[in-house]
Amino acid sequence: MDDKSAKQNAANAEAPGRVSRRTFLKTAGIGVVGAAAITTGLVKLGQQEESDLPEPSEVTLRENPKNGDMISVLGFGFMRLPFLSGSSGPAPANGIIDEAAVFRMVDRAIESGVNYFDTAYVYHGGKSEVVLARALQRYRRDKIFISDKMPRMELDLAGAKEVFQTQLDRLQTDYIDYYMLHNQTTTEAYKAMYEESGILDYLLAEKEAGRIRNLGWSFHGDKECLEYLLSRPVEWDMALLQLNYHDLLHEYQAPPYVIARTSQPSPPKWNYERMMQTDIPLFVMEPLLGGRLGRLSRKAMAVLSQEKPRDSAASWAFRYAAGLPHVVGVLSGMTYMEHLDDNLRTFGPYSPLSEQEMTVLQNAVAIFVSQDVVRCTYCNYCIPCPYGIDIPAVFAHFNRYVDDEQVPKGERNADYEQARRAYLVGYDRSVAELSQAQRCTGCGKCVKLCPQWIDIPAEMSRLGRFAEQLRNEV
Amino acid sequence: MLRKIRTAAAIVVFTLACFLFVSGSLSVYFTWVIHAQLVPAILSGSLITAALLLSVTMLFGRLYCSVLCPLGILQDIFSRFGAAGRFQYSKGKPRMRLVFLLIFVTSLLAGTPIIFNLLEPYSAFGRIAAAILSPVWQLGINVLARIAEHYESYLVSATPVWIKGAASLTVALLTLLVIGWLSYRGGRSWCNTVCPVGTALGFLNRYALIHPRIKKADCVHCGICAKKCKASCIDSKKACIDASRCVVCLNCLDVCPKKALSYTVPKWLKTPGHHVHSTTELLRRNFAVAAAGTLATLLLKPASVFPDSGEVDALTRKRPYRRAVPVLPPGAHSLETFSDHCTGCQLCVSICPNQVLSVSGQLLEAPQPNLSFERGYCRPNCVDCSNVCPTGAIRPITLPEKSALQIGMAVAVPARCLLSQGEICVACSRNCPTAAIEKMEANDGKSYLTINTEHCTGCGACEYYCPIRPQAAIQVRGNDVQRLI
Missing domain, CATH: 1.20.5 (Single alpha-helices involved in coiled-coils or other helix-helix interfaces)
Incomplete structure (x- = not known):
C-alpha cells in the first residue's frame, strides 16, 4: 500500500x-x-451608526366608541403613493406606482402597529385599491381595517352595484370595514346620487349583509349639506373631515368673487363644531393641508423648532389633529419611508400637545398666515387647465420662495440680482415654459374646482406679472 | 498572424480597462471597453450591444473571451507565467458549468446580488483593478512625484494612496488568488467551469460559423496543439476540438507541424515560432515587488488601514461605520433597484473624484458601493458615477437634476454636537451647499441644529466637515427612494 x-x-x-x-x-x-x-x-x-434619534415603539391604538374596534391613531392613506419616475406628490393617473417601495412601507407600518388603511375607487385611477390588496396579502384580514369610498360619479343603481363589486374584487376581500360616500358637497348632489337613485338603500342593505361594517361619508361641502346629512334618519357610523390646525386656529375669508362663483364655503371650524354636537366618530383627512403644514415656512418653523428642536413640522400637525375630541384616527398620505418613519416617531407613542405647546403653535400659525403665500395644498383638483397652465406647480414655486424668504425684493438690495436670477431659473425648471402663469386667460374654470377657495385667475395674473417684471429688468 | 492580431487587440483592451480604473479618466476612448461588456450591457438594457456581441460570437466564435473580457486576458497573463505550453486535454465539466450558469441566472432573477456579483467576470476584474491595482498605481505616481520634486519639476504631483476599505480588498484578493491560481496551473479553467458568460458563449460557439477545426486527414496526433491550448479543449488522440470550451485564442494554429489546424483559410498560416521563457524566476520577482509595494503602502499610510495609530485626533479621518440606512449613489433610485442591477465592478468607486464611494464594512453583503464621507462629500457639480455605470444600476442624471436630487437627509445628534454643549461651531452650517442647516437657540436655553428637509440633498458635506470623531455629530441617512425636491 x-x-x-x-x-x-x-x-x-x-x-x-x-x-x-x-x-x-x-x-x-x-x-x-x-x-x-x-x-x-x-x-x-463593522461599527454601527450611533445616533440619539429616539426609536419609536408601537403606535398608539384608540377604541372606536361605536363598535369597540381598536384602531391605530395613525392611518395609512393610499392617495399619494410613490412613482417609479422619482417624482413626488399627488401624481397623474398614468404614473407607474413604485410597488416595491409601497410594500416596504406597509410592512414597516404594520410591524409598528398601524392597522388602518384608507383608499378610494378613484385614487391613482383605481390602482390604489389594487396595490393596497397586494400589500396586505401577507397579513391577516381580521387584524386590518380597510376604508374605501363610493366615488362621486354619475351612477345609477346598477352602476353603483358594479362599482362596489369591483372594489371588493380589487381589494380581494369579502367586506369593507369603513365605507364612505365620497366627497359630499351639496344637498342637491347628495339627493340626486344617493336618495333618488336608491343607492343609499342598496348600501344599507350591504351593511345589513355584512359586506360593509360601517357606513359614513367624507365631506368637502357647504353648511346646508352637512345639516341635511345629519338630519337624515340614517345611522352614520363615521365621518371623514378635513381638520388641521391651520384651518381651526384661524378663520379664512374667501374673496367675494370666489364666493359668488361657488356655493357658500362652510368653514372647517364650523364643520367640526357641528360634528361635536353628534356622537359620530371622526376620522381626519388632510391633517397637513395637503403637505403644506409639513413644509411650513422658515419663520413659522423657527417658532416651532425653538420649543421642540428635534420635532418635524408634520409632527405638530398630527399631534394637534389627533388631540381633537371625537377623533379616532388621523390619516396620512405617506409617499416615502421617511414620512412613515417621522410619523411613527410621532405616534409611537402619541402624546397630546401641552398647553405651552398649543400657545407656541398658535404663534406659529399667526406668523404663517401673515406671510404672502398662496394657500394652495397642491391637491391637483384644478388641473387639467384648458390652456395647459400647471397651476399647482406655479403656486408651489412661488410659495417655496416665500417660505425661504428668497423672493427678490427691492432693486437696491445687495442680493437682488442673485435672488432674481435664482427665482427665474427655478421657475423655468419647475414649470415648463408653456405652462407658466403668464399664459392664464382668466377663464375661471378652475375656481369652482378649488377646495381651498383660492381666486386662481387673480393669483395667476399676480404671479405672472411678477415673473414678467423680473424678466424685463436688465 | 491572426494570433498576433488577437494578442495585440487583447493588450489594447486590457491596458485601456486598467487605465480606466486607475486614472479615473472618463474619455470615450476608454469607456467603450466597459460598454462592450456582455452582462452589464444586458443589465443596463442596451440590447443592441448584447445582440452585437452574441452575433459576433455566432460568426467568429468566443473571441469575446479572448479579446474583450479583461478577466480572461488577466488569466492569460497568469497562465503565460505558469502552465503555458504544458497544458493538457481534459474532459470538461458540462454539468458543473450548467449548474453555475443556473445559479447565476437564478441569483439575477431572485435579486441576491452577492452571488451574481461574485460570478460576473467583468466585475471581478473591476474589483481587482480598483482594490489592488489602483493603490499600486498611486504608489508609483508618488514615487515619480518624489523624483520630480527632487528635480524641482511640477510634471507629476503626489496623490494620496487610498485602499478602499478592507472588505473590497479582501474580496479582490480572494478573487485574484482563486483566478490567479486556477489560470497559473490550468489556463482558462475558470472560464470553462465557473464563468456563466463563458458557458453561455460556449454554447453559441458550438454553432459558430468560423472556429478552429482540425483536418483529421493531416493530423498525426502529436499532441503539440493540445499542450498549447489554454482551454484544454483539444483532444489530439481523437483529433477533435471541444468547441464549447475553445476561446479562439488561436495559439494552436501556429504550432501544428502538419498545418492541420485552421481558423479560416489554411493558406494564411505562416508561423513565426515564439520563444517561451522559463518564468518561475520572473514570477517570484514580480510577487516580491507586489508584496513590497503593498507593505510600503501600509507603512506609508497607516491611518487609512489602522485607525488607531495614535495621531492627533483632529488630524485623523473619521472612521467608516454602518449606516442605519445606506446612502446610495445619486441615480440609484432605491436599494432594491440598485442591488438588482449593480455587479459590483467598482468602476464608479475608481472614478469618483470626491472619494465618497466605497464598499465599507459589508463583506457579507454584495461588493456594491454606497456613500461614506470620510474623504469628501458628494459634490453638486459631479455626476461621473451615473455617466460611467455600465449596468444602469446608477441611472444617468444631469447636473441640474443632481442639484435637486435628494439621496438622503442629515440627522443631527445633539448628544455629540458642540453647539448643544455651549461651544461655538459653524462647520456644518457654513459648508452646506444648499444652506439647509441653521443654528437655533431653543427655549430650553441650548443651541441646536435645524435641518431643512426640503433643502437637504444628503450630500454629506456636514458630516465630512464635522469635527466630532470617530462618528460625526451630524449624520446622513439614505432615503429609501431617491427623489427630486
Whole structure:
C-alpha cells in the first residue's frame, strides 16, 4: 500500500499542473494568515451608526366608541403613493406606482402597529385599491381595517352595484370595514346620487349583509349639506373631515368673487363644531393641508423648532389633529419611508400637545398666515387647465420662495440680482415654459374646482406679472 | 498572424480597462471597453450591444473571451507565467458549468446580488483593478512625484494612496488568488467551469460559423496543439476540438507541424515560432515587488488601514461605520433597484473624484458601493458615477437634476454636537451647499441644529466637515427612494 501511495505522490509531483502537498500547505497557510489579518481590520470597520434619534415603539391604538374596534391613531392613506419616475406628490393617473417601495412601507407600518388603511375607487385611477390588496396579502384580514369610498360619479343603481363589486374584487376581500360616500358637497348632489337613485338603500342593505361594517361619508361641502346629512334618519357610523390646525386656529375669508362663483364655503371650524354636537366618530383627512403644514415656512418653523428642536413640522400637525375630541384616527398620505418613519416617531407613542405647546403653535400659525403665500395644498383638483397652465406647480414655486424668504425684493438690495436670477431659473425648471402663469386667460374654470377657495385667475395674473417684471429688468 | 492580431487587440483592451480604473479618466476612448461588456450591457438594457456581441460570437466564435473580457486576458497573463505550453486535454465539466450558469441566472432573477456579483467576470476584474491595482498605481505616481520634486519639476504631483476599505480588498484578493491560481496551473479553467458568460458563449460557439477545426486527414496526433491550448479543449488522440470550451485564442494554429489546424483559410498560416521563457524566476520577482509595494503602502499610510495609530485626533479621518440606512449613489433610485442591477465592478468607486464611494464594512453583503464621507462629500457639480455605470444600476442624471436630487437627509445628534454643549461651531452650517442647516437657540436655553428637509440633498458635506470623531455629530441617512425636491 505504501508503495502504491508513494507512486501516486510521485505521479502527482510529476504531472504538470498538479499541486504538491508542500505547495498546497504553503498557499493555504498564507491564505489563512492573510484572511485573519484582514478580518481583524473588518471588525473595526463593522461599527454601527450611533445616533440619539429616539426609536419609536408601537403606535398608539384608540377604541372606536361605536363598535369597540381598536384602531391605530395613525392611518395609512393610499392617495399619494410613490412613482417609479422619482417624482413626488399627488401624481397623474398614468404614473407607474413604485410597488416595491409601497410594500416596504406597509410592512414597516404594520410591524409598528398601524392597522388602518384608507383608499378610494378613484385614487391613482383605481390602482390604489389594487396595490393596497397586494400589500396586505401577507397579513391577516381580521387584524386590518380597510376604508374605501363610493366615488362621486354619475351612477345609477346598477352602476353603483358594479362599482362596489369591483372594489371588493380589487381589494380581494369579502367586506369593507369603513365605507364612505365620497366627497359630499351639496344637498342637491347628495339627493340626486344617493336618495333618488336608491343607492343609499342598496348600501344599507350591504351593511345589513355584512359586506360593509360601517357606513359614513367624507365631506368637502357647504353648511346646508352637512345639516341635511345629519338630519337624515340614517345611522352614520363615521365621518371623514378635513381638520388641521391651520384651518381651526384661524378663520379664512374667501374673496367675494370666489364666493359668488361657488356655493357658500362652510368653514372647517364650523364643520367640526357641528360634528361635536353628534356622537359620530371622526376620522381626519388632510391633517397637513395637503403637505403644506409639513413644509411650513422658515419663520413659522423657527417658532416651532425653538420649543421642540428635534420635532418635524408634520409632527405638530398630527399631534394637534389627533388631540381633537371625537377623533379616532388621523390619516396620512405617506409617499416615502421617511414620512412613515417621522410619523411613527410621532405616534409611537402619541402624546397630546401641552398647553405651552398649543400657545407656541398658535404663534406659529399667526406668523404663517401673515406671510404672502398662496394657500394652495397642491391637491391637483384644478388641473387639467384648458390652456395647459400647471397651476399647482406655479403656486408651489412661488410659495417655496416665500417660505425661504428668497423672493427678490427691492432693486437696491445687495442680493437682488442673485435672488432674481435664482427665482427665474427655478421657475423655468419647475414649470415648463408653456405652462407658466403668464399664459392664464382668466377663464375661471378652475375656481369652482378649488377646495381651498383660492381666486386662481387673480393669483395667476399676480404671479405672472411678477415673473414678467423680473424678466424685463436688465 | 491572426494570433498576433488577437494578442495585440487583447493588450489594447486590457491596458485601456486598467487605465480606466486607475486614472479615473472618463474619455470615450476608454469607456467603450466597459460598454462592450456582455452582462452589464444586458443589465443596463442596451440590447443592441448584447445582440452585437452574441452575433459576433455566432460568426467568429468566443473571441469575446479572448479579446474583450479583461478577466480572461488577466488569466492569460497568469497562465503565460505558469502552465503555458504544458497544458493538457481534459474532459470538461458540462454539468458543473450548467449548474453555475443556473445559479447565476437564478441569483439575477431572485435579486441576491452577492452571488451574481461574485460570478460576473467583468466585475471581478473591476474589483481587482480598483482594490489592488489602483493603490499600486498611486504608489508609483508618488514615487515619480518624489523624483520630480527632487528635480524641482511640477510634471507629476503626489496623490494620496487610498485602499478602499478592507472588505473590497479582501474580496479582490480572494478573487485574484482563486483566478490567479486556477489560470497559473490550468489556463482558462475558470472560464470553462465557473464563468456563466463563458458557458453561455460556449454554447453559441458550438454553432459558430468560423472556429478552429482540425483536418483529421493531416493530423498525426502529436499532441503539440493540445499542450498549447489554454482551454484544454483539444483532444489530439481523437483529433477533435471541444468547441464549447475553445476561446479562439488561436495559439494552436501556429504550432501544428502538419498545418492541420485552421481558423479560416489554411493558406494564411505562416508561423513565426515564439520563444517561451522559463518564468518561475520572473514570477517570484514580480510577487516580491507586489508584496513590497503593498507593505510600503501600509507603512506609508497607516491611518487609512489602522485607525488607531495614535495621531492627533483632529488630524485623523473619521472612521467608516454602518449606516442605519445606506446612502446610495445619486441615480440609484432605491436599494432594491440598485442591488438588482449593480455587479459590483467598482468602476464608479475608481472614478469618483470626491472619494465618497466605497464598499465599507459589508463583506457579507454584495461588493456594491454606497456613500461614506470620510474623504469628501458628494459634490453638486459631479455626476461621473451615473455617466460611467455600465449596468444602469446608477441611472444617468444631469447636473441640474443632481442639484435637486435628494439621496438622503442629515440627522443631527445633539448628544455629540458642540453647539448643544455651549461651544461655538459653524462647520456644518457654513459648508452646506444648499444652506439647509441653521443654528437655533431653543427655549430650553441650548443651541441646536435645524435641518431643512426640503433643502437637504444628503450630500454629506456636514458630516465630512464635522469635527466630532470617530462618528460625526451630524449624520446622513439614505432615503429609501431617491427623489427630486
